[in-house]
Amino acid sequence: MVLMAATDAGLAPIDLARVITAIVFLGIGVTHFVPPIVRGMAAMVPAVFHGRPFSPVAWVWVTGVAEIAGGLGLLWEPTRAAAGIALAVFLVCVFPANAYAARHRDRFGAIAVPFWPRLAMQVLLIALVLWVGLG
Template identity: 90%
Template sequence: MDAVPELATGLGDPVALARVITAVVFVGIGITHFVPPVVRGMAAMVPRAFLGRPFSPVGWVWVTGVAEIAGGLGLLWEPTRAAAGIALAVFLVCVFPANAYAAQHRDRFGAFAVPFWPRLALQVLLIVLVLWVGLAG
């Protein structure tokens, strides 16, 4: 497995370091999608258009958690790295409606509700980041 040598010896390379940090962050955030208080907050962010299509709000939270964990792990293994970077970029586009919905309802979502424009900028930066660490050699 390529991930172990990269973790042990490749961290002097800025791309490898960014890749590992990005992977750890995505796996960590993905894990939080299974913590009950976080699940409740995130489930409330699911826009009405997605309710029951095809998952319940909690189901959407779990699916997105699995996607984040899989994407993060995929960045660490060279054969899946490019696909993981692209999949995470698509994922970040797909989850943005929930973030925009939360931004419109800051009084209801508190810390989950990053204002729209900063969240959009962050989302674009994250997309650039996952593509960079996923596609860079």
């Protein structure tokens, strides 16, 4: 229904997907600065990354900035391709934290998506950001 309304208004499906993807990354990026969420995300940072070069909380902030920048970059044509590629690389780089959480579901609860579904979701997200960034 939304897709039909958007295409009737002259918005191509890829443009709609790009806007939705950008909004999602912007929204998720903003959550990286909400204290209760920051604490949970910081706990997901594997110990090997502590102090290399950032603290777990700083890693959360850095990834939040990256998601906000990537979302904004998708919306501006001159930066769209770079943003799509950067978001794909970003999704590969943050996967270790997701895998760590998946191995510790008792500690992280519902936010710890099991490994194989999370890996599949990550691959689909990578494909999506490349499609909306390069398409």
